[in-house]
Structures are given as C-alpha cells and as structure tokens.
Amino acid sequence: MILLTRKAEFSASHYYWNDAWSEEENRRAFGKCANRNGHGHNYTLEVTVAGEIDPVSGFVVDLKDLKTVLEREVVSVYDHRHLNLEVPEFKSANPTTENIAIAIWKRLDGKIPGAKLHRVRLYELPDLFADYYGEA
Amino acid sequence: MILLTRKAEFSASHYYWNDAWSEEENRRAFGKCANRNGHGHNYTLEVTVAGEIDPVSGFVVDLKDLKTVLEREVVSVYDHRHLNLEVPEFKSANPTTENIAIAIWKRLDGKIPGAKLHRVRLYELPDLFADYYGEA
Amino acid sequence: MILLTRKAEFSASHYYWNDAWSEEENRRAFGKCANRNGHGHNYTLEVTVAGEIDPVSGFVVDLKDLKTVLEREVVSVYDHRHLNLEVPEFKSANPTTENIAIAIWKRLDGKIPGAKLHRVRLYELPDLFADYYGEA
Amino acid sequence: MILLTRKAEFSASHYYWNDAWSEEENRRAFGKCANRNGHGHNYTLEVTVAGEIDPVSGFVVDLKDLKTVLEREVVSVYDHRHLNLEVPEFKSANPTTENIAIAIWKRLDGKIPGAKLHRVRLYELPDLFADYYGEA
Amino acid sequence: MILLTRKAEFSASHYYWNDAWSEEENRRAFGKCANRNGHGHNYTLEVTVAGEIDPVSGFVVDLKDLKTVLEREVVSVYDHRHLNLEVPEFKSANPTTENIAIAIWKRLDGKIPGAKLHRVRLYELPDLFADYYGEA
Amino acid sequence: MILLTRKAEFSASHYYWNDAWSEEENRRAFGKCANRNGHGHNYTLEVTVAGEIDPVSGFVVDLKDLKTVLEREVVSVYDHRHLNLEVPEFKSANPTTENIAIAIWKRLDGKIPGAKLHRVRLYELPDLFADYYGEA
Numbered sequence: 001m002i003l004l005t006r007k008a009e010f011s012a013s014h015y016y017w018n019d020a021w022s023e024e025e026n027r028r029a030f031g032k033c034a035n036r037n038g039h040g041h042n043y044t045l046e047v048t049v050a051g052e053i054d055p056v057s058g059f060v061v062d063l064k065d066l067k068t069v070l071e072r073e074v075v076s077v078y079d080h081r082h083l084n085l086e087v088p089e090f091k092s093a094n095p096t097t098e099n100i101a102i103a104i105w106k107r108l109d110g111k112i113p114g115a116k117l118h119r120v121r122l123y124e125l126p127d128l129f130a131d132y133y134g135e136a
Numbered sequence: 137m138i139l140l141t142r143k144a145e146f147s148a149s150h151y152y153w154n155d156a157w158s159e160e161e162n163r164r165a166f167g168k169c170a171n172r173n174g175h176g177h178n179y180t181l182e183v184t185v186a187g188e189i190d191p192v193s194g195f196v197v198d199l200k201d202l203k204t205v206l207e208r209e210v211v212s213v214y215d216h217r218h219l220n221l222e223v224p225e226f227k228s229a230n231p232t233t234e235n236i237a238i239a240i241w242k243r244l245d246g247k248i249p250g251a252k253l254h255r256v257r258l259y260e261l262p263d264l265f266a267d268y269y270g271e272a
Numbered sequence: 273m274i275l276l277t278r279k280a281e282f283s284a285s286h287y288y289w290n291d292a293w294s295e296e297e298n299r300r301a302f303g304k305c306a307n308r309n310g311h312g313h314n315y316t317l318e319v320t321v322a323g324e325i326d327p328v329s330g331f332v333v334d335l336k337d338l339k340t341v342l343e344r345e346v347v348s349v350y351d352h353r354h355l356n357l358e359v360p361e362f363k364s365a366n367p368t369t370e371n372i373a374i375a376i377w378k379r380l381d382g383k384i385p386g387a388k389l390h391r392v393r394l395y396e397l398p399d400l401f402a403d404y405y406g407e408a
Numbered sequence: 409m410i411l412l413t414r415k416a417e418f419s420a421s422h423y424y425w426n427d428a429w430s431e432e433e434n435r436r437a438f439g440k441c442a443n444r445n446g447h448g449h450n451y452t453l454e455v456t457v458a459g460e461i462d463p464v465s466g467f468v469v470d471l472k473d474l475k476t477v478l479e480r481e482v483v484s485v486y487d488h489r490h491l492n493l494e495v496p497e498f499k500s501a502n503p504t505t506e507n508i509a510i511a512i513w514k515r516l517d518g519k520i521p522g523a524k525l526h527r528v529r530l531y532e533l534p535d536l537f538a539d540y541y542g543e544a
Numbered sequence: 545m546i547l548l549t550r551k552a553e554f555s556a557s558h559y560y561w562n563d564a565w566s567e568e569e570n571r572r573a574f575g576k577c578a579n580r581n582g583h584g585h586n587y588t589l590e591v592t593v594a595g596e597i598d599p600v601s602g603f604v605v606d607l608k609d610l611k612t613v614l615e616r617e618v619v620s621v622y623d624h625r626h627l628n629l630e631v632p633e634f635k636s637a638n639p640t641t642e643n644i645a646i647a648i649w650k651r652l653d654g655k656i657p658g659a660k661l662h663r664v665r666l667y668e669l670p671d672l673f674a675d676y677y678g679e680a
Numbered sequence: 681m682i683l684l685t686r687k688a689e690f691s692a693s694h695y696y697w698n699d700a701w702s703e704e705e706n707r708r709a710f711g712k713c714a715n716r717n718g719h720g721h722n723y724t725l726e727v728t729v730a731g732e733i734d735p736v737s738g739f740v741v742d743l744k745d746l747k748t749v750l751e752r753e754v755v756s757v758y759d760h761r762h763l764n765l766e767v768p769e770f771k772s773a774n775p776t777t778e779n780i781a782i783a784i785w786k787r788l789d790g791k792i793p794g795a796k797l798h799r800v801r802l803y804e805l806p807d808l809f810a811d812y813y814g815e816a
Contacts, residue, residue: 002506007535011261013149013176013218018328029329031336037218040149040176042261048539053510056426057437058502063536064439082149082173094330098274102325125147125178127279128335131320138778143807154600165601167608184811189782192698193709194774199808200711230602234546238597263551264607267592283805285693285720285762290464301465303472304760311760312693312720314805352712352719354693366466370410374461397691397722399415400471403456419669421557421584421626445626448557448584450669490557490581533555533586562736573737575744638738642682646733671687672743675728 003118004060005048008070010079013038014095017084038082043100044123045074047108051115061115073107097122101130109134139254140196141184144206146215149174150231153220174218179236180259181210183244187251197251209243233258237266245270275390276332277320280342282351285310286367289356310354315372316395317346319380323387333387345379369394373402381406411526412468413456416478418487421446422503425492446490451508452531453482455516459523469523481515505530509538517542547662548604549592552614554623557582558639561628582626587644588667589618591652595659605659617651641666645674653678683798684740685728688750690759693718694775697764718762723780724803725754727788731795741795753787777802781810789814 015038016030026034033039047070051060081087083095089103101122109117123129151174152166162170169175183206187196217223219231225239237258245253259265287310288302298306305311319342323332353359355367361375373394381389395401423446424438434442441447455478459468489495491503497511509530517525531537559582560574570578577583591614595604625631627639633647645666653661667673695718696710706714713719727750731740761767763775769783781802789797803809 002510003539004506005537005539009261011175011177013174016330020328032216035216035218037221038149038174038176039147039216039218040174041147042178053504053506055501056428058424058504058507060506060538080168080171080175082171082175085173093327096325096330098276098325098332099330102274125145129277130332131275131277138782139811140778141809141811152602156600189776189778191773192700194696194776194779196778196810229599232597232602234548234597234604235602238546265549266604267547267549281805283719283721285718288466292464307760307762309762309765310693310718310720311691311762312718313691314722352715354715354717354719357717365463368461368466370412370461370468371466374410397689401413402468403411403413417669419583419585421582440624443624443626445629446557446582446584447555447624447626448582449555450586488576488579488583490579490583493581533553560738564736637735640733640738642684642733642740643738646682673685674740675683675685 001050002053002060003048003050004115005046005119006063006066006070008045008047008067008075009042010045010075011040011042012078012080013040013082014084014090015039016094016096018094038084041124043078045070045104046119046121046123047104047117048119048121049112049115050118054114061112065113069108069111069113073111074104077107097124097128097130098132100124101132105132105134137186138189138196139184139186140251141182141255142199142202142206144181144183144203144211145178146181146211147176147178148214148216149176149218150220150226151175152230152232154230174220177260179214181206181240182255182257182259183240183253184255184257185248185251186254190250197248201249205244205247205249209247210240213243233260233264233266234268236260237268241268241270273322274325274332275320275322276387277318277391278335278338278342280317280319280339280347281314282317282347283312283314284350284352285312285354286356286362287311288366288368290366310356313396315350317342317376318391318393318395319376319389320391320393321384321387322390326386333384337385341380341383341385345383346376349379369396369400369402370404372396373404377404377406409458410461410468411456411458412523413454414471414474414478416453416455416483417450418453418483419448419450420486420488421448421490422492422498423447424502424504426502446492449532451486453478453512454527454529454531455512455525456527456529457520457523458526462522469520473521477516477519477521481519482512485515505532505536505538506540508532509540513540513542545594546597546604547592547594548659549590550607550610550614552589552591552611552619553586554589554619555584555586556622556624557584557626558628558634559583560638560640562638582628585668587622589614589648590663590665590667591648591661592663592665593656593659594662598658605656609657613652613655613657617655618648621651641668641672641674642676644668645676649676649678681730682733682740683728683730684795685726685799686743686746686750688725688727688747688755689722690725690755691720691722692758692760693720693762694764694770695719696774696776698774718764721804723758725750725784726799726801726803727784727797728799728801729792729795730798734794741792745793749788749791749793753791754784757787777804777808777810778812780804781812785812785814 016033105120152169219226241256288305355362377392424441513528560577627634649664696713785800
C-alpha cells in the first residue's frame with residue numbers, strides 16, 4: 001500500500017458566530033472572526049488517498065480522475081464563495097478549519113475511483129491546519 | 137543607501153463590481169469575483185523602506201517603530217475586514233491587488249520614522265502580486 | 273477525533289559538546305557545531321493537538337489559549353536565548369533537534385486546555401526536522 | 409523513540425509509456441507524460457528514520473552518515489539522469505511518483521546506521537507527493 | 545504606473561552541449577548537465593507587466609487575457625517538452641536559465657493586451673534564477 | 681545584459697550592543713537582541729550578478745565558479761560562527777541585517793569572474809530582509 005497526496009486551493013469568505021449568544025459574547029469567543037461582514041483566506045487542501053499501485057500504469061489513482069473529483073466535489077462548491085452564506089454544511093456549524101476539513105472528508109469519501117480516502121489536511125493559514133482521518 | 141523589507145499579513149474579504157453595469161456584464165468582466173457575498177484571501181504585504189544606516193544602532197529604521205506603523209496604518213484597518221464594505225478607499229474603487237497596493241502606499245507614505253517608503257508589494261495569492269513605487 | 277496544528281517560531285543559539293571528550297574528539301563528532309561561541313537557527317515549531325470538536329464553537333481548542341500556552345511554556349523560554357547557557361534542560365544534554373523536540377513535548381504535555389498533545393515537530397533548518405509523539 | 413527527517417533533492421527526466429499499447433493508447437492514458445523525448449522535475453525527497461537518541465551525542469543518527477547514505481544510494485544514481493533510460497528499476501516500470509518512492513525505499517532500507525527507515529516521501533511537484541512506509 | 549506579476553509553471557527536460565567540443569570538453573564545462581539523455585526541472589516563471597490602472601475595473605491587465613497569453617506563447621510550447629529537441633530557439637543555443645528567460649521575453653514582448661512587458665524572471669531551481677528586462 | 685541570482689545559506693549567532701550605553705539603554709534600544717549570550721538565525725543570501733551571456737556556454741557566469749567564490753568569501757567565514765566574536769567587520773559594528781548585507785557586498789565585489797556584482801539580498805528571517813546595490 002502507498003499513499004498519494006494532491007494539493008488544491010480555494011479562496012473563500014467566512015465568519016464565526018453563534019446565534020444563541022449576544023454580539024458581545026460572540027466577540028469575546030471569536031474576536032475579530034465575529035465580524036459578520038466576513039473576512040477570507042486562501043485555503044490549501046491536501047487530499048491523501050491510499051491504495052495499491054496498478055502494475056501497468058504505475059499509478060495508485062489516475063491523477064486526471066482525482067483532479068476531476070476534487071474540482072467537482074470541493075473546489076467548484078467552495079471557491080470564491082462565502083462559506084456561511086452559500087455552502088449548506090455551514091448554515092448551522094461554524095466554518096472553522098476543523099469543521100471544513102470534516103466537511104471535505106464527507107464530500108470526498110467513497111468518490112475516489114480505485115483508492116481509499118486516507119486523510120484530509122486543510123490549511124487556513126500557512127501556520128494553522130487541521131487533519132482528519134475519518135471516523136475510527 | 138540600503139533597502140529594508142518587512143512582511144506583514146492580513147486576511148480580508150472582497151468582491152469586484154461596477155454599479156454602472158448589469159449583473160451579467162459584471163459576471164463577464166469579473167467572473168467568480170463578481171459574487172457579492174464576497175470571497176477572501178490571506179494577503180501578504182512587503183513594505184520596503186530606503187535610508188542611511190544609523191552608525192550606532194546599525195539600523196535603517198527601528199523595527200519596533202516600523203511594525204507599529206504597519207499595524208496602525210494598515211493591518212488594524214484591513215485585517216479581518218470586508219474591504220468593499222468597511223474600508224473607505226474601496227467604497228468607489230474595486231479592491232484589486234493593484235488598487236490595494238496603491239492604497240497601502242498612500243496610508244504609509246511619509247509615516248516611516250527616519251526612512252523613505254520605497255516600494256509596496258502586495259500578494260493576493262502566492263502566484264499573483266502587485267508592486268507600487270509611488271508617483272514618478 | 274481531529275488534529276489541529278499551530279506553528280510558532282523562535283531564534284536561538286546552540287552548540288554541541290561533550291565534556292568527557294577532548295576538543296579534537298568533539299570536533300570529529302560534531303564538526304562545525306562544536307564551536308563553543310555558538311551558532312544559531314530560526315527554529316520552526318509545529319504543535320499538533322488531538323480532540324473532539326466543541327459543537328458550539330466548532331473548535332478543538334481555543335486558538336487564543338493555545339497561543340498563550342505556546343508563548344508561555346516554549347517561546348518565552350527559548351526565543352533569543354543561548355540554549356546551552358540559558359535553558360536548564362540543555363545544561364547536561366546537547367540541544368539537538370531531537371532533544372529540543374522532546375524537551376518541548378515535556379513542557380507542553382498536559383497543559384493544552386481541553387485537548388491532548390499529539391505531536392511536536394521541530395525544524396532546525398528547512399530540510400531537517402524531528403517528530404516526537406511522546407512515550408508509547 | 410523519535411523520528412528524524414532529512415530532505416534531499418535531485419533533478420531528473422522521465423516519461424510514462426506502456427510498450428503493450430499503441431501511441432494513441434499511451435497518449436490517452438498518460439497525456440503529455442507520454443512524450444518519449446522526456447520531460448523533467450526537481451524532485452524533493454524526505455527520508456524519515458526512527459530510533460532511540462544516543463545519550464552522549466543527542467542524535468538518533470549521525471547526520472553526516474545519513475547524508476553519505478542518501479548521496480551514495482539515491483542522489484548519485486538519480487540526479488541529472490533520465491530515469492527510464494539510465495536507472496535499472498525503471499526499465500520495466502513507469503517512474504511515477506509512487507514507483508520512485510518505493511524504489512528509494514528499497515535502496516535505503518537496512519542501510520541507515522543505527523536507525524530504522526520509517527518513511528520515504530517524494531515530491532514530484534510542490535503539489536503532488538507519495539508516501540511509502542514499507543511492507544506492512 | 546504599477547507593476548503586476550503572475551507566476552506560471554512548466555516541467556521540461558534539457559541538457560547543455562557544444563557540438564564543437566569533444567565529449568570530454570563538454571563534461572569539463574557542463575559537468576552532469578552534459579548528459580545527453582537529458583535531465584529536467586520544474587521551472588517557475590514570473591512575468592511582470594507595467595501599465596496604468598483602468599479606473600473602471602481596477603486592473604492593469606485582464607488576468608484571464610494574461611493567463612491566455614502565457615499559456616499560448618510559453619506553457620503550451622515548453623511544458624512536458626525536451627527543450628533541446630522540441631523547442632526551436634534551443635536547437636542552436638543551450639537552454640540555460642539565462643537563455644530561456646530571454647527566449648520567453650521574445651515570445652511575450654508586445655503580446656500583453658494593454659500593458660508593457662517589464663521583466664521575465666525564471667527559476668530553474670528554488671535557489672537559481674535569471675531576470676531579463678529586455679534590451680536597454 | 682541579464683541578471684543571474686544564486687542563493688546560499690549560513691547559520692550564525694549574533695547580538696546587538698553598544699558599549700557606550702548601559703545595560704538598560706541597550707535593552708531599551710535592542711530588546712531581546714541585547715542578550716549577550718547571543719541568539720541565532722538561518723540566514724539566506726541571494727547574490728545577483730549582471731553580465732552578458734557567453735554565446736558558447738549560454739552562461740553569464742560559470743555556476744561552479746560562483747559557488748566557489750560564495751563559499752570562500754562568505755559561507756566559510758560566517759557559517760556556524762558567532763558574528764560579533766569571530767567575524768572582524770562586526771567587532772565594532774552591530775551585525776544587523778543591513779550591516780551584514782553591506783559586509784557581504786564588500787567581500788564579493790570585484791571577485792565574480794566575468795560578471796559584475798549587482799545586488800546582495802540577505803534574509804535574517806523569512807519576513808525580514810535587506811537589499812544592497814553598492815555605492816551609487
């Protein structure tokens with residue numbers, strides 16, 4: 001078994017907010033991220049798949065197929081979007097680095113032809129990232 | 137004379153839009169950037185100052201002072217903001233990489249203690265940046 | 273369970289030396305690193321914590337709290353210091369990449385509010401780093 | 409136990425081809441990579457070793473020894489070479505990122521003095537890499 | 545006037561050779577680069593254009609147009625190619641970093657709609673690059 | 681004319697201090713950098729040379745020669761050294777980013793075979809660097 005990782009990027013807006021809290025409580029918990037006009041990031045996504053190498057091609061996964069899946073399932077839905085306002089999974093959950101990583105896992109799991117999703121890593125900033133390996 | 141460059145970062149939302157155009161014309165000109173919910177970036181700013189080295193300290197500019205100016209004049213105004221909605225200079229001009237670089241020049245010019253502003257470089261993405269050297 | 277990683281940086285001096293050896297033996301074992309005037313590095317630290325996501329905030333760990341712990345336990349002790357001369361754990365052990373990673377683990381373990389320390393990665397150079405996961 | 413990772417780099421040419429297929433079938437499967445004049449990459453290799461720290465030196469592995477092994481077993485064989493034409497293991501298998509990672513594992517396994525090979529990571533591009541941990 | 549820079553990437557093979565010299569003279573002058581099987585690199589290209597900002601769009605140059613020109617004039621010709629064997633300008637001149645930068649200038653000069661080509665920077669490796677500003 | 685840039689790296693210790701000032705005055709001016717045990721950095725040096733391309737080789741400068749000069753004049757003198765204690769030019773001047781850049785210029789100027797030194801860029805941190813172009 002071997003692992004193959006492909007990066008992709010998307011730029012999106014988000015904010016953090018809890019409707020059950022007052023403006024002041026939101027500010028205390030989320031600081032500048034509670035600004036409801038939103039702010040944004042260049043997100044970098046690393047998708048790792050696991051599988052056996054096809055002896056003819058030498059590939060674990062066809063890179064064109066992998067790119068097509070990432071584009072269709074994630075990039076076309078998240079890129080140049082306001083995550084809170086336009087992406088269904090963040091209507092009720094804050095689009096934190098952690099929650100976005102899990103949401104991407106759910107979007108990709110079972111959709112990689114011939115390989116198994118192993119890890120989703122999402123960078124919100126060059127010095128902050130989340131890793132999700134699915135349910136144990 | 138020597139040049140010294142300091143980087144800073146801010147995360148912000150923006151969109152591109154021309155009120156004189158229809159939705160369709162805006163889409164044609166600005167593509168995904170015309171989404172008025174906004175999207176965002178991690179902007180990286182490089183500010184270059186020029187000056188003579190103080191023979192006692194060995195500095196062109198006191199780095200604490202430079203950091204204070206960058207924080208006060210730029211980062212505190214742009215970071216975690218929606219540039220179109222919250223920053224005055226982008227009420228009437230699109231916050232493109234080029235226009236943000238010029239706006240940062242105007243905010244910083246003449247405010248660096250003991251040195252001259254030489255260049256503002258602004259990265260919107262790792263592979264897209266603008267350089268502004270002021271009026272010739 | 274999900275993993276969250278935060279980077280931090282510190283700049284420090286060090287050298288490698290074994291008191292039981294002659295100058296020549298130290299030179300042979302440690303090369304240029306045996307220079308007792310010291311030399312230095314920009315160290316990059318990646319701290320990974322593991323935990324469950326708080327359903328209200330969407331966070332594994334409050335990033336302000338994590339930053340406070342890293343600053344108090346590691347950065348304030350190591351940054352702009354000579355590791356051999358000023359940091360107790362390196363009075364008797366060489367401050368190699370490996371030993372510093374373990375020392376940082378010991379400083380952080382049990383101190384992250386609401387999450388478990390999972391991994392300490394320490395870069396001494398962009399092309400040399402150590403990973404420590406604690407005692408098995 | 410602790411892990412230590414060292415990076416190395418080599419520049420090489422390659423192409424993807426299956427002799428049992430027609431030119432057209434190769435083009436369909438491998439796209440631009442089927443150009444038999446070859447194209448090339450700056451490959452970045454990360455070799456991770458696992459072991460116990462020597463209490464005297466503070467090292468898992470002597471970095472000079474590790475560098476010597478990487479140079480002799482991998483870099484001197486792959487660097488500035490055409491992988492299909494000049495490296496035996498790619499006479500019959502495509503030099504994909506996955507296959508090169510496994511070939512490097514086989515070249516290094518059992519040759520690191522005093523430590524165990526833990527992982528080979530190979531970047532073909534900054535946004536594409538393979539990880540191999542050996543046979544389970 | 546303001547400068548805007550866009551990066552692009554291509555992967556290609558090359559070698560260095562002078563037909564007027566013996567094998568041994570070529571080896572002495574070009575070292576490992578004289579291997580006529582070729583070796584390769586991930587080249588990173590930075591194209592800088594200069595111009596006035598369009599007050600309506602806020603752009604110096606339409607980024608879609610710029611991308612189209614870079615793709616048509618450079619990337620489609622160089623990417624996944626053997627530069628010596630497949631690109632006309634390197635039939636008689638070595639594809640060194642310097643010569644490739646000048647060749648890219650000649651391919652792009654006068655073709656950027658509404659802006660002036662200012663600089664071509666070409667990285668052959670992360671630590672080696674050439675800059676060309678055209679004829680004085 | 682074309683410019684060619686080569687990077688090199690060295691790791692060194694330094695501190696900032698003015699003998700004419702008290703401990704307290706030094707602390708006030710230089711902060712943590714006034715710690716006389718020293719601290720250190722991974723410095724990254726970019727040396728840019730200017731010249732005409734040799735039509736036979738395609739080079740502005742022979743890269744082996746350039747590397748030899750950088751190694752002999754700079755890296756062998758600065759790497760794994762304490763700049764204040766072991767490098768003559770910093771006995772009396774603080775080894776600030778600015779002063780080191782100028783010192784490297786003086787060490788290299790006139791010593792590049794067949795090309796002219798154009799710029800010395802020195803990074804002390806990834807987000808702080810100085811550029812020196814010599815005396816106007």
